[in-house]
Amino acid sequence: MIRIGIVGCGRILAAHLEGYKILREAGVDNFKITALCARKAEDAQSYIKRGDGPPQRLPVSKIPGDPLAVGDQYLSDFQPETEVEIYTDYRDLIASEKVDVINDFTIHSLHHQVATYAFGQGKHVLSQKPLAVSMEGARRMCEEAEAAGVTFGVFENLRFVESVRHQHWAFSKSGPAGSLQMAVMGNIGTWWAPNLIVAETPWRHALENGGGMALDLGPHFFDMIRYIGGSEVVSVSAKTQIVEPTRYLMRNGERVDPISCDADDTFYAHFELESGAAGSMFGSWGGHGTNTVLGEGPVFYGTNGRVTGDKITIDGGGIQSLKALYEANAPTEMKSRHFPLGLTNDFALSQLDWLRAIEKGAQPECSGDEGLRDLACAYAVVESDQAGRKVTVEEVENGTLRAYQTPIDQKYDLLP
CATH class of the missing domain: 3.30.360.10 (Dihydrodipicolinate Reductase; domain 2)
Known part of the structure; x- marks a missing residue:
């Protein structure tokens, strides 16, 4: 049984819980979500049991197909008997004996921090896209995952649509x-x-x-x-x-x-x-x-x-x-x-891909390395604008070109 701890309980969590519910309905029973972490405990509490706890924040989108249009999803809908612990510090959740793997659905600037701590505890990670706040953060995440010998995925759902x-x-x-x-x-x-x-x-x-x-x-x-x-x-x-x-x-x-x-x-x-x-x-x-x-x-x-x-x-x-x-x-x-299993929901497919990779001791289709390349392409956009020229993705990926990212790396102590 894979025990999942989720870090980050913003509005996107509803779409992730819907994906996990679809997996359970399809007969995937090798996982359970045992812990949630949010800055405010009431944000985590609002996703645990239908009819109990504080109200969830309403979806902010009404666009069909937009994950931020999903709401009204609860852990009790698909795992009513599972006890769920609530944390307000991701380090406490990761270090606990309640979880085996981590879903990181926090803001961009926390991804490398959550991953580094999780890899240090030998725990598998599925991180929300983009992989990190900068290329340096992303490179470190991939290197640390490889050194720890864990499964590392980035939640890039579009290719699963x-x-x-x-x-x-x-x-x-x-x-x-x-x-x-x-x-x-x-x-x-x-x-x-x-x-x-x-x-x-x-x-x-x-x-x-x-x-x-x-x-x-x-x-x-x-x-x-x-x-x-x-x-x-x-x-x-x-x-x-x-x-x-x-x-x-x-x-x-x-x-x-x-x-x-x-x-x-x-x-x-x-x-x-x-x-x-x-x-x-x-x-x-x-x-x-x-x-x-x-x-x-x-x-x-x-x-x-x-x-x-x-x-x-x-x-x-x-x-x-x-x-x-x-x-x-x-x-x-x-x-x-x-x-697989006739599933067509992109969130469920991405989650299943990661869970199966953990069982096999392998990397998922959307691995950390894939997320690194996607982020390098995206950073090439802003680096090209700042440099005023065509840029290669390679010079962004390897850190040769990083002018746009310098203030970001300075803020998060990511300068090499």
Whole structure:
């Protein structure tokens, strides 16, 4: 039995608990959550038992499919007989005899601190993306995990989304779209626009806390590109902006509690893959009026056709359902690997991947090393803007280029 301790009880916890509940309903019974840690004990208490304890904070999003739109999830819904301990210091939880493994769902700047302490106790970790507040923090996490001989995963759920799994197949050797040649993705004004505080968490707009859109959503986007394209990103050329330097909370239809922002809320990036494929992405938490989204989500062009959302168009043919083609033609082994136990919930799939890796003494599909590469790509965006040139992902990953990160590393004592 794998005893899980969860550090961080913010609003995202509801989506994680939903994932664990789905695993239990699918017959996965090799885990139980035995401890929660939050700065305020009442935040942890609110997730333990339905009908008991303080109320949970309400979801901050109403966008379908957004994990921050999930709420009303309780441990008692799927493990009513399990006693759950509450802690207000993550070190006490990790050092306790109540847990074997750690889920870290804290803010970016705590990831390396929680991981270092857990690895020092010989405990496996699943850390929320992005992997760390800086590349130095991420590198240290990966090195410490390897030295401790533990399973280390990063919670990068986008590659586990059903449609992304289908797109991965479409551009694989057995898929109909051929090899990836070009990709374009863009989204302006969908989230927290034009000037709201993202997820009601002001730290997301502070540079020294690893805030900004490029570092918040960039790891998602680049992980998807790397996964679907089957190739590493080698270079990035980018510009960033702070379109809305002042942001607010919304209360009763009024904007209140303004904050000043010094981390980007908008970015534009061109990237190149080792395979020769290339593409562009842009995103913004700003945007007045209404939102703008390219295609039905990201648009991918291969040597045989085009894919966006569930639509695939092969040369010389009409639009078809990618899901239908996948179900009819994808190799059985791939489908079993993509959707074990018939699961399609991305949170449940990511959690199962990590739990199975622990049992095997291996690393999960989304390992710490994968998270390191995703973070390097995202940091290449802001480092490129600061340097005023195209940068290689390698020089960001190995620490040669780190000007943007210097104040962050200074604050968290991460300078080498």
